[in-house]
Amino acid sequence: MVEKKINKKNVTKKRIIKIRKALSNLRKSNLLDFGRVVSVKDGIIEVSGLSGVFASEMLFIGENKMLGMALMLKEKLISVVIFGSDRDVNVGFRVVRSYKLVSISLSLKLFGRVLDGLGNIIDGGDKIFDSNIMRAVDTKAIGIIPRHSVNEPMLTGLKVIDSLTPIGCGQRQLIIGDRQIGKTTIATDIILNQKFYGNLFCIYVAIGQRQSGVSLLVEALKKEKAFDNTCVFLTSAADPAPLQFLSVYSACALGE
Numbered sequence: 001m002v003e004k005k006i007n008k009k010n011v012t013k014k015r016i017i018k019i020r021k022a023l024s025n026l027r028k029s030n031l032l033d034f035g036r037v038v039s040v041k042d043g044i045i046e047v048s049g050l051s052g053v054f055a056s057e058m059l060f061i062g063e064n065k066m067l068g069m070a071l072m073l074k075e076k077l078i079s080v081v082i083f084g085s086d087r088d089v090n091v092g093f094r095v096v097r098s099y100k101l102v103s104i105s106l107s108l109k110l111f112g113r114v115l116d117g118l119g120n121i122i123d124g125g126d127k128i129f130d131s132n133i134m135r136a137v138d139t140k141a142i143g144i145i146p147r148h149s150v151n152e153p154m155l156t157g158l159k160v161i162d163s164l165t166p167i168g169c170g171q172r173q174l175i176i177g178d179r180q181i182g183k184t185t186i187a188t189d190i191i192l193n194q195k196f197y198g199n200l201f202c203i204y205v206a207i208g209q210r211q212s213g214v215s216l217l218v219e220a221l222k223k224e225k226a227f228d229n230t231c232v233f234l235t236s237a238a239d240p241a242p243l244q245f246l247s248v249y250s251a252c253a254l255g256e
Helices: 002-029 161-162 183-197 211-223 241-256
Strands: 034-041 044-049 057-061 066-073 077-082 093-101 103-105 132-136 202-207 231-236
Touching: 057 077, 077 241, 103 241, 132 241, 183 202, 183 211, 202 211, 202 241, 211 231, 231 241
Parallel strands: 202 231
Antiparallel strands: 034 044, 034 093, 044 077, 057 066, 057 093, 066 077, 103 132
16 A cells, blocks of 8 residues: 555656646747737637637737737637737737736726727727726626615606616616617617716617717717716727627626
């Protein structure tokens, strides 16, 4: 029995030595921190190397440092979504880690502004604000038990909704229906009525819409003095599909 225990210890030591040698070889060859583009297709690239990358980590692609996010980690390759045009990426481009997860800045100064899918200010105003708080975009939402109970009403200002289907603060409510029946109108009316019936922070996410239509909405909110408590995330139809995909998660991270 003593000999068997000694043999097991020797085996574990040999495995640890092999693992350390393998890691040292990876560090020497830079496979942990660098990679090369193997294939490009529909806004998604496959990269060899980057053995030490984390899921949802921000990556820099090519000499122009195009942004990308590690989405799927395979044994030898990783799939990366790029926040730009795939025409600007070619096979053989170098991919570098940033050692940071895709995150968004959290600040009350973001309300009253228009942001893109990554949380960058795009309304043409002052883009500098003080915020030392960052939140990862791909994070688990707060569970049901830690949340406060729904005991405070959220008045929409629409008599039909407030009388038939009352809504409470913290409650999730969907507006479902066919096209061109007024779903967006209901949402914008709720935002406009908050200056009379409450002081809630509102987040509006526009995906695949025209910039002219969103600008008209922003001007209408400013005219009614309801834009100070509203944050608009805009990813138009001209933006890449991965950026449209990420905008919803960025808005939820800010809301949570």
